[in-house]
Amino acid sequence: MSIAVKEKETILEFLEAKFDPSEVEVISSINEKGIRNVNDFAFPTKKDEEWRFTDLRSISRNHFVPVDQAGAKDVGDISQYYLPEALNSRLVFVNGVFDAKRSDISSLSDNITIGRLSEQGDNEAVKEHLDAYTNYDEDKDAFAALNDAHFRDGAFIHIPEETKTESPIHILNIFTDADKAFYATPRVLFVGEKYSKATIVEEHIGLADNEYLNVPVSEYKLFEGAHVHHARIQRDSKKASHVSRPIANLEQHAEYHSYTICLGAKLFRNDPRVVQNAEEVDFTVDALVLIDGEQIADTHSIMDHRRAHANSHQLHKVVVNDNAHSIFNGKIFVARDAQKIDSFQENRNLLLSVDGKVNTKPQLEIFADDVLCSHGATIGQLSDDEVFYLQSRGLTEQKSRELLVYAFTLESIESMEVESVHKLLLDEVIKYTNRDEEFVAVG
Amino acid sequence: MLEIKNLHAVVEGEDIEILKGVDLTINKGEIHAIMGPNGSGKSTLSKVVAGHPEYEVTKGEILFEGEDITELDADERAHLGLFLAFQYPVEVPGITNKTLLRESYNTIARSNGKEELDPLEFEDYLKSKLEIIDMKDSFLERSINTGFSGGEKKKNEVFQMAVLNPKLAFMDETDSGLDIDALKIVADGINKIAGGENAIVLVTHYQRLLNYVKPDYVHVMIDGKFVKSGDRKLALELEDQGYDWLENKTMVNGEAQ
Ligand SMILES: Nc1ncnc2c1ncn2[C@@H]1O[C@H](COP(=O)(O)OP(=O)(O)OP(=O)(O)O)[C@@H](O)[C@H]1O
């Protein structure tokens, strides 16, 4: 007698798969691997430890089609999203497809390679580094597999030795309105050679209020003494689902500072991973999350110390309003011989509503003995006394709350190196806190 | 200027009555002192006048320049010219003194149809006021009360008062915890602001401040009511004899029995 066992669900249940491997060999080999994996890896459920708190219904109740079947609308004028500091150092992808007309890289010096992955098939650096540092296959990661299977293009940035980008590089991913929910798989490969220096702003913007599934993979390789400031700004549509896989792999004396800003998406799952591959590195894995309505923002980060001497910091700041739900799981790994690690993790949550939810869990796995690791998590509310204090000085209740939320976020915003990003975030904080007033005005 | 009539107040949502029939009249240019034992309701009165949402007025009224302000929010009362120097000034990390004061000053100016000051003008204005409390410029750039010593917090309240120039200020134990130098500075500050069009209410436990700031009236609060009012001499009597001799008296029509 045989018992029918339901096959495990894969991500393919929720989308119309259209995978045709690239003609570019370095990409097609990854595509083929991805296609195998995507058929093999299970779609996560709440039974998986790494997904315990995360409600995936915005994906599993949907059916996503390839973007060319979605009836995607024209993109129109998006110049308002261009960073003034990066007017001539910008790559634009619309719904995952490169947009040459809106991209402009004229300000970058000739020895810097920046452009489309699909045009770099013969580039030795691409051959060597693309998909070289991810461990997503070991993790049986269905989302990374989808990106692997589906991506045909992406951004490639290569900074040669002793070279510095004069202006920040803006990788702008735009998503337009469409008739049907679609999926997209943006990809970034960054290689910073010895003693190079770069500032990268990776941004995801949804122009409308539509559903889509955004599954980006970013790979950053930093060689000896390379310095990178990496800002990632997620302003997807409030109905989008965004599952992100950014990884950085660091060689000796490298400095990698990353800042993730989460504003959009109904579901945001971000698994940043920094791997220390040689001694004496310095890195940051900060985030600022501002969510409300029914938004879910879930960060599962890994700070992976494999060698001696590292300084690593993680400040994860979250503001939750309405029914929104923040999940934070911060793993700090220190391998057996990785002595003299100084690692610091802090998760601070500000709850603005009674129905908001916060799950937070540090996870330290330390196998060396001479290390300094500290972690902490706080969940707080705006105190009535603070609000009253400001109000008694003449500020409206709204303004008082706004200032207090602003003060809470300030530390994160001030880490932004690019002036216009700094300003943009201040505006976003005001928009976030002002929203109630608008609601009242409408209701 | 301020008229409080038979004011009763409870903690919002609870049955505890804290103010049990307070009457108080304050005119322009006057300085009043409120004294009384711990827990008698002095801070509560100050906060109720400032509009703290934690308390609910159940009876009576508060008139400011003839207008009933009982239902107004704290910020609206500030716009009318009321100020509260807190007994326990709140620390607000991340917002500088300057940011708060500019926002305060301009909001109040706007609501009174007065001209706002641009950042440069405001900077100069602030510096002129800093002298009153003998503080360095760097004070402006620090987060509100964050990491301030007890004395600095109190000075900061006086500084804010000087900047906002309120018509009526309640100063809740601004003198507590000050060393002799700071006390003189705070007293000087109060004297510069008091008088003329402005009125001040000093909530205090000590005669000390009243050596430098001369009140026109002294009121004694016990168990949520004023049980005795008098002139400066009353403060000296209290210093000598404590409150015991007043505790058992009840007021009937304003007369101690
Ligand atoms: N929010 C509150 N909830 C409960 N009780 C309160 C609250 N606020 C004040 N009280 C009580 O009301 C009474 C008066 O308090 P208040 O702070 O006004 O006293 P005070 O005269 O200022 O005392 P002190 O001289 O110690 O500053 C006290 O018994 C206090 O515990």
Ligand SMILES: [Mg+2]
């Ligand atoms: Mg008190």
